[in-house]
Amino acid sequence: MPRAPLSSVSSRFLEGGGEPERIYSELQRIVKALGPLAPPASLRKLASIQPFRLFVSTTLDSMLADAINKERFGGLPSVELIPYSPTNPVDLPEDFEHSSRTFVYQLLGRASSMQDYVVTEEDALEFVHNLLFSARP
Numbered sequence: 001m002p003r004a005p006l007s008s009v010s011s012r013f014l015e016g017g018g019e020p021e022r023i024y025s026e027l028q029r030i031v032k033a034l035g036p037l038a039p040p041a042s043l044r045k046l047a048s049i050q051p052f053r054l055f056v057s058t059t060l061d062s063m064l065a066d067a068i069n070k071e072r073f074g075g076l077p078s079v080e081l082i083p084y085s086p087t088n089p090v091d092l093p094e095d096f097e098h099s100s101r102t103f104v105y106q107l108l109g110r111a112s113s114m115q116d117y118v119v120t121e122e123d124a125l126e127f128v129h130n131l132l133f134s135a136r137p
Contacts, residue, residue: 084127089134
């Protein structure tokens with residue numbers, strides 16, 4: 001049986017009268033309960049490309065950062081994970097170009113009990129709108 005995308009499941013939940021806050025808290029609980037998952041071979045191959053220091057992730061988990069930590073740093077937590085949030089936008093550090101650190105920018109946020117990550121299509125529109133129109137020249 002094919003699995004429905006998260007946005008479809010969330011939309012059906014909301015259409016049935018579910019509370020939006022419950023989606024985010026339940027997802028965060030599930031991600032936390034699963035614990036760290038082993039990154040697939042494709043992510044580990046991507047992580048092993050040494051010249052890359054900046055990765056952009058569109059998932060709500062830390063699997064890409066985990067793959068980079070395993071491939072490059074022997075599993076030590078060395079990657080700087082930066083989740084985007086429309087309510088509290090964080091950019092790359094000013095010294096990024098001169099830094100040797102590796103970054104994963106989570107463009108659509110990171111799972112948390114707050115509503116600071118993309119689950120629904122409405123969330124995606126809000127995030128993208130904020131990215132486009134709150135940028136400074």
